[in-house]
Amino acid sequence: MKSILSTVRTIFRRGLPAGLLLLSVAVRADSVVHSVHNMSVSGPGTVKATTESDVCIFCHTVHRSNGQTPLWNHNMSGTNYIVYSSPTLKAVVGQPNGSSRLCLSCHDGTVALGSVNSQTAPIELAGGVSTMPAGPNNLGTDLSGDHPISFVYNAALVAQDSTLADPSTLTGKVKLDSTGQMQCDSCHNPHDDQFGNFLVMDNTGSALCLTCHNTPSWTVSAHAISPQILPATVAAKLSSSGSITTAGSLSKVRASGKTVATMGCAS
Ligand code: HEC
Ligand code: HEC
Ligand code: HEC
Numbered sequence: 001m002k003s004i005l006s007t008v009r010t011i012f013r014r015g016l017p018a019g020l021l022l023l024s025v026a027v028r029a030d031s032v033v034h035s036v037h038n039m040s041v042s043g044p045g046t047v048k049a050t051t052e053s054d055v056c057i058f059c060h061t062v063h064r065s066n067g068q069t070p071l072w073n074h075n076m077s078g079t080n081y082i083v084y085s086s087p088t089l090k091a092v093v094g095q096p097n098g099s100s101r102l103c104l105s106c107h108d109g110t111v112a113l114g115s116v117n118s119q120t121a122p123i124e125l126a127g128g129v130s131t132m133p134a135g136p137n138n139l140g141t142d143l144s145g146d147h148p149i150s151f152v153y154n155a156a157l158v159a160q161d162s163t164l165a166d167p168s169t170l171t172g173k174v175k176l177d178s179t180g181q182m183q184c185d186s187c188h189n190p191h192d193d194q195f196g197n198f199l200v201m202d203n204t205g206s207a208l209c210l211t212c213h214n215t216p217s218w219t220v221s222a223h224a225i226s227p228q229i230l231p232a233t234v235a236a237k238l239s240s241s242g243s244i245t246t247a248g249s250l251s252k253v254r255a256s257g258k259t260v261a262t263m264g265c266a267s
């Protein structure tokens with residue numbers, strides 16, 4: 001992947017028309033380069049390398065990958081996780097597998113962020129950062145408060161929970177993996193931050209959630225359409241739990257997609 005600088009240099013060498021084409025590729029809003037997943041020295045975030053300039057290397061390598069696909073470079077976590085369970089859950093949720101384990105190799109906070117298979121010493125990060133800094137991006141190893149992942153989502157599951165969408169319809173941005181399992185990347189795309197939080201689609205009005213959860217009459221329910229103002233006490237409680245930041249009408253909460261989303265994942 002070219003850095004913007006080297007692209008600009010190419011523009012000067014090759015002349016404008018070819019350069020413009022290259023630049024339009026390099027500055028696309030959905031590119032990993034402009035997201036916090038660019039942990040190279042040119043990255044926009046605070047967690048970034050002191051000198052490493054390769055954007056992809058924290059996750060992928062062309063040689064000496066650790067054997068996980070796709071050409072995976074980041075060293076894996078050996079953790080046993082506490083997984084989501086509830087009295088109403090029908091899905092059979094086991095230990096994280098597939099691409100979710102790739103995410104957790106950084107996001108469970110147990111492996112140094114610069115620890116990759118292709119190099120003997122971990123890539124050095126600015127500010128002495130080693131593992132994922134404490135905070136919402138560090139999910140930890142207790143996933144019992146996070147949306148379930150790594151379970152088969154098939155017709156048999158829908159037969160037990162009729163509020164779920166038919167899995168054969170999940171062929172767009174929201175998808176299951178090649179083994180029919182739901183993973184972190186059913187909701188997230190690690191390369192594309194155009195909707196914020198690397199979501200695969202805009203979650204305004206909980207649109208992402210509603211792709212799978214056909215909660216029967218949600219769209220006409222009081223929770224969805226109420227013009228009521230959130231009582232100040234409730235707002236204060238939600239606010240202190242980090243669910244919303246300001247008191248406001250329910251429609252405002254709904255528009256941010258925040259309350260429902262925060263209940264579902266990573267909180
Ligand atoms: C922060 C981690 C991360 C970074 C950085 C990253 N990727 Fe990925 N990439 C992933 C994960 C995880 C997958 C597995 C598929 C998924 O979960 O969506 C993947 C999958 C891929 C695939 C397989 C096809 C696909 O899209 O699923 C290609 C090709 C790829 N990445 C290329 C790149 C390139 C090129 C770069 C550098 C510009 C890069 N990636 C940077 C995490 C990353
Ligand atoms: C190589 C390490 C690495 C891998 C692998 C990785 N991430 Fe991240 N991720 C990061 C870092 C670093 C940040 C920014 C942390 C910070 O600034 O505190 C981040 C931030 C995020 C954020 C928050 C974005 C924001 O705007 O604050 C989300 C969501 C996220 N990652 C999801 C994923 C998912 C899903 C996967 C797997 C498909 C994944 N990540 C794989 C390192 C990684
Ligand atoms: C059902 C969809 C869904 C699944 C599955 C999912 N996430 Fe998320 N994730 C979200 C949404 C929605 C947000 C934004 C939360 C908000 O608005 O407060 C988010 C936020 C995050 C954040 C940012 C921190 C935060 O709490 O806001 C990280 C990091 C993250 N997810 C990582 C992951 C990882 C890693 C996995 C797999 C282990 C995963 N997510 C599985 C939907 C999902």
Ligand code: HEC
Binds near residue numbers: 147153170260
């Ligand atoms: C890719 C499809 C998909 C998406 C997108 C999705 N979910 Fe789910 N969700 C499921 C499936 C499947 C289950 C397991 C249901 C079961 O076992 O009955 C589940 C379980 C849950 C549960 C636990 C139910 C229980 O009985 O304990 C909650 C709550 C939930 N989802 C909320 C959300 C929210 C909020 C969002 C949006 C941020 C979301 N989901 C997005 C598919 C999805």
